[in-house]
Amino acid sequence: MPRAGLSPAALVDVALEELDAGGGPLSIGAIAARAGVKPPSIYKHVAGLAELEALVGARIYDDLGHELEAATAGLERADAARAFLHAYRAFAVRHPERYRALPVHPLGHPLLEAAGERVLGIAARAVDGLSGDDAIHALRALRAAAHGFATLEAAGGFGLATDVDASFDRLVDRLVAP
Amino acid sequence: MPRAGLSPAALVDVALEELDAGGGPLSIGAIAARAGVKPPSIYKHVAGLAELEALVGARIYDDLGHELEAATAGLERADAARAFLHAYRAFAVRHPERYRALPVHPLGHPLLEAAGERVLGIAARAVDGLSGDDAIHALRALRAAAHGFATLEAAGGFGLATDVDASFDRLVDRLVAP
DNA sequence: CAGCGATGGCTAATGCGATTAGCCTGAGCG
DNA sequence: CGCTCAGGCTAATCGCATTAGCCATCGCTG
Incomplete structure (x- = not known):
């Protein structure tokens, strides 16, 4: 499993893309998918959805x-x-x-x-x-x-x-x- | 199981109480509890949370x-x-x-x-x-x-x-x- | 007054999203 | 070369909304 090069800032970038793409409120699943990663991996970088938001x-x-x-x-x-x-x-x-x-x-x-x-x-x-x-x-x-x-x-x-x-x-x- | 006398309008009343009581966004569970009923019963009166909202x-x-x-x-x-x-x-x-x-x-x-x-x-x-x-x-x-x-x-x-x-x-x- | 269909409860089950537990790998450093 | 550990992953848990399917009660009707 190669590293995805994530970080809080990178996740925010991804989340903004996701937001701009429409499709309502942010979700861990959608952000993970866009980052090319499984949902639980997100938690290695931010505490949860609330913090990411x-x-x-x-x-x-x-x-x-x-x-x-x-x-x-x-x-x-x-x-x-x-x-x-x-x-x-x-x-x-x-x-x-x-x-x-x-x-x-x-x-x-x-x-x-x-x-x-x-x-x-x-x-x-x-x-x-x-x-x-x-x-x-x-x-x-x-x-x-x-x-x-x-x-x-x-x-x-x-x-x-x-x-x-x-x-x-x-x-x-x-x-x-x- | 006695009838609770619910109706769409009555549920809206209950939901407004719930809203006024603070505690963030509406949820089927909270409304059901306040109405003295289990969550699934709500669906006998409204199609779902979106409709109730x-x-x-x-x-x-x-x-x-x-x-x-x-x-x-x-x-x-x-x-x-x-x-x-x-x-x-x-x-x-x-x-x-x-x-x-x-x-x-x-x-x-x-x-x-x-x-x-x-x-x-x-x-x-x-x-x-x-x-x-x-x-x-x-x-x-x-x-x-x-x-x-x-x-x-x-x-x-x-x-x-x-x-x-x-x-x-x-x-x-x-x-x-x- | 018994019977009956519709109404409105309930419990159990499903599904989805967030989150947590615990494992595993490979990159970087001694 | 071997160790550590950050950062993936899978599997499991939890909280909700929602659905399925069961059954009691109500109001009416024969």
């Missing part, structure tokens, strides 16, 4: 964070907020399965906390300049709108033909209006 | 629809939109487990379509008066914001102490601004 979530948050970072770099205030929102939605549209696999509430989970906080930090920077509670309110509005739109779109929730980009632009305009 | 979703959409209906009755335009948003969020806050159990995309599922469309129809009435695409854009913004905020809040996603009501009011103001 968490690692996958962390990876996705990381990727999302990098894109948000790149999109908002050097921008401030309304510009940063706009860029954040567009990059956030773009990620969800480009990777709907991955977006759906993200836990809504990463904070509090040891494996997800870091990546989740990074994303939140980028959002926080986009509402910089506002003082105290105003920043909190703006941040929450940003998160709610971004997450709500992304979720609905990633779930195929916008049935009509009307241009979804335009709808999003309108929403963004509302949110970042002076 | 759909019936539960339909019931929740129905309840939500009634509350939205009541809250928006007789109102128009911005007033209706405000009332819709507040009632929507209030439902999610009052029944976080139920809100989490709602499928994001009810349309297309035979058992959920009707109730889902009713809710959507109420939202549509709240953006009445806008013409064509404008109404669609406004409707999508309403859904995205309401769903995003409700989801985050029902998931315990707003950690800070800052008043969440105030955050929501700000968001609503942004959305229904003239």
